[in-house]
Amino acid sequence: MSKVSTLDAALAPADGLGGGQFGGRVVAGRILAQFRGWVVPVVLVAAWEVVVRFGWVSAHLLPPPSELVATLIELAGSGDLFSHVVVSSARVLAGFAIGAMLALLIGAAVGLSRALEAYLDPTFQALRAIPSLAWVPLLLLWLGIDEAPKITLIAIGAFFPVYLNLVAGIKNVDRKLVEVGGIFGLKGWRLIVRIFLPASLPNLLTGLRSGLSLAWMFLVAAELIAATRGLGYLLTDGRETARADLVIVAIVVLALLGKLSDSLLQLAERRLLVWRDVYDSGR
Amino acid sequence: MSQPLLTLHVADKRFQSRRIIDGVSFDIQPGEIISLLGPSGCGKSTLLRVIAGLDTDYRGTVRVKGAAPHLHSPDVGFIFQEPRLLPWLTVADNVGFDAGPGGGRNPRVKELLAEVGLADFADAYPKQLSGGMAQRAAIARGLFAQPSLLLLDEPFSAVDAFTRMRLQDLLLSLAARHGTTLLLVTHDIDEAAYLSDRILVMSANPGRIAGELRVDPQRPRDRADPRLVRVQTQALALLHGERLDYLDLSDELAARPHAAAPVDFASLSFAV
Ligand SMILES: Nc1ncnc2c1ncn2[C@@H]1O[C@H](COP(=O)(O)OP(=O)(O)OP(=O)(O)O)[C@@H](O)[C@H]1O
Ligand SMILES: [Mg+2]
Numbered sequence: 001m002s003k004v005s006t007l008d009a010a011l012a013p014a015d016g017l018g019g020g021q022f023g024g025r026v027v028a029g030r031i032l033a034q035f036r037g038w039v040v041p042v043v044l045v046a047a048w049e050v051v052v053r054f055g056w057v058s059a060h061l062l063p064p065p066s067e068l069v070a071t072l073i074e075l076a077g078s079g080d081l082f083s084h085v086v087v088s089s090a091r092v093l094a095g096f097a098i099g100a101m102l103a104l105l106i107g108a109a110v111g112l113s114r115a116l117e118a119y120l121d122p123t124f125q126a127l128r129a130i131p132s133l134a135w136v137p138l139l140l141l142w143l144g145i146d147e148a149p150k151i152t153l154i155a156i157g158a159f160f161p162v163y164l165n166l167v168a169g170i171k172n173v174d175r176k177l178v179e180v181g182g183i184f185g186l187k188g189w190r191l192i193v194r195i196f197l198p199a200s201l202p203n204l205l206t207g208l209r210s211g212l213s214l215a216w217m218f219l220v221a222a223e224l225i226a227a228t229r230g231l232g233y234l235l236t237d238g239r240e241t242a243r244a245d246l247v248i249v250a251i252v253v254l255a256l257l258g259k260l261s262d263s264l265l266q267l268a269e270r271r272l273l274v275w276r277d278v279y280d281s282g283r
Numbered sequence: 284m285s286q287p288l289l290t291l292h293v294a295d296k297r298f299q300s301r302r303i304i305d306g307v308s309f310d311i312q313p314g315e316i317i318s319l320l321g322p323s324g325c326g327k328s329t330l331l332r333v334i335a336g337l338d339t340d341y342r343g344t345v346r347v348k349g350a351a352p353h354l355h356s357p358d359v360g361f362i363f364q365e366p367r368l369l370p371w372l373t374v375a376d377n378v379g380f381d382a383g384p385g386g387g388r389n390p391r392v393k394e395l396l397a398e399v400g401l402a403d404f405a406d407a408y409p410k411q412l413s414g415g416m417a418q419r420a421a422i423a424r425g426l427f428a429q430p431s432l433l434l435l436d437e438p439f440s441a442v443d444a445f446t447r448m449r450l451q452d453l454l455l456s457l458a459a460r461h462g463t464t465l466l467l468v469t470h471d472i473d474e475a476a477y478l479s480d481r482i483l484v485m486s487a488n489p490g491r492i493a494g495e496l497r498v499d500p501q502r503p504r505d506r507a508d509p510r511l512v513r514v515q516t517q518a519l520a521l522l523h524g525e526r527l528d529y530l531d532l533s534d535e536l537a538a539r540p541h542a543a544a545p546v547d548f549a550s551l552s553f554a555v
Contacts, residue, residue, distance in 0.1 A: 176367050179337055182354035183361045184381050184428065194384065198371040275371045277410035 063245040068252070071245040081253070088219055088230040089257065091147070095154025096215040100208060102155070103162035110163075111170025111200070112192060121167070128160050133221055140226065150222035157218035158211040162204070169203025170196055202276060205269045209262060216258045231257075286349070288313045288432055288464050293333060293343040296326065296490075303329055304341070305489035313431070316458065316465045318475035320518055321485030321493075327468040328364060329490075331434045334466070335361050347432060360430035362438045364468075366417035368409040374420050375405040381428040395423040398453050400446065415442045422450060426457050433458070435467040439474065448506075451478060455502065472518050476511040477504060484521040494521040 045065050051057050052064035059067070075081035106124075110117045135156060139149035173196055181195040223232020231250050238246030287310040296304035304326045311317055319327050332338040333345060336352035336359070345352050347359060368377045372387075378395055379386025386392070387405065396402050399419040409417055418441040425433060435454075439447040451474060458465050469475050475482045479498050486493040496517055500510050 177369060180367050183335060185355045185357050187355050275408040277370065
């Protein structure tokens, strides 16, 4: 995975020419390259600290990074943070699992059957047009304020990207490969499992990743509105008690969790799609 | 004569009202090796697709072992004009595809890979193969399945001359061993003469059978056999649109293959 792609080599002739002689420099350059992305955030955080320390911005509105770290440690120490994280993650996991599973079943059926597509796809396209937060009042009315409306909302959020990507993926399976399956006597279920599913796996994984990121977004929406625990609740709590540090810590933790869960899926994607012959695969 | 393995009569085949095939008929007996030779675009691939059941939109009757062609038939195998390997399977799993998931572990896969010169690439993915290597893997996949009728669409056009000869001999030996009937589309006249029992020469616009040539010499054949050279000359003439009865086809000519052939090579318009 650490190979430099040919294009990179072509674009960076100075590195490429190095060969054995400049090997050390090339490696050093590569390590440096990995940290390039950190430069801007580190500078920003430093500037932030300075600006607040010198009193140019009110520490009440924008707590300095050092104070945030203190808040974080305090929250983590008391175990509060952990329980918020667990509650939120469980909701996302449940909602995402339900939404993605339904999307997988319905998407596969719609992608594979013209008749089902004719019956179902227009409905789903119409439902998709509803801005998802518009569901919230209805869900609260129908399902009360417990876990059910939250998980339902998250499931709705996760459903559509998975559904749309899977249907598109199945529709775009190369006819020539389907013919190969037919020539080798595959039909029905076996054709689906051996040709359609692997061929649309790249799309499915793309759909799962965007479904997961939407699930986190909808989690916040759900918890902002009605919750007594969870990171969204921490946001509300921070606002109500005028503690910007709580709000910012909650935001950072949400970002980390989102990134972490996406990285896990990305890892799965890398492993499942090693066979793919794409421009980006050399990294 | 026994019941033919394939009887084909395609009266009319069109793509968007353009007539591609006009009255093509032939039979194939079990165990025969037939080549289909003709200019590019005359409908050779289309005929193979009809026989495989991949194309059902034509007028006529086609019977494989007495039944209408249908996809999913275990009787018919197809080596396509392009490799069409499944990109998500390793080369071995592609070759053993017919044996089900994990078919790459079948011992015959290893043998076949060795025979097509890909022994070291069993665990590679198709993206790691060159065009000719991919085509060789596809050939191995087609041979693995052992259908009664194997359709081959220019299977060797992407491999080098030496490998091509080896693969031709491999094809012949496997076909002989399993009694496989072969219908092979090719642009290579030498190949058609060397491999076939009969050569069907087609003309284009619309596709028709221009003539049929028997190739008599017993196998194994000598590639330089003057009788094969004579068949090649005849095939060229048919491709060129001449009728056979205008040609001097005496054995005397055949014995002197370097005599000026009655064909103007420079004006040939088909892709070889
Ligand atoms: N799916 C299609 N839609 C429309 N026209 C087609 C289609 N497939 C083939 N044709 C036309 O049918 C004709 C015969 O095509 P075919 O592929 O059978 O030719 P071929 O004899 O195999 O040629 P080649 O030797 O170049 O492979 C061509 O003129 C082509 O334009
Ligand atoms: Mg063709």
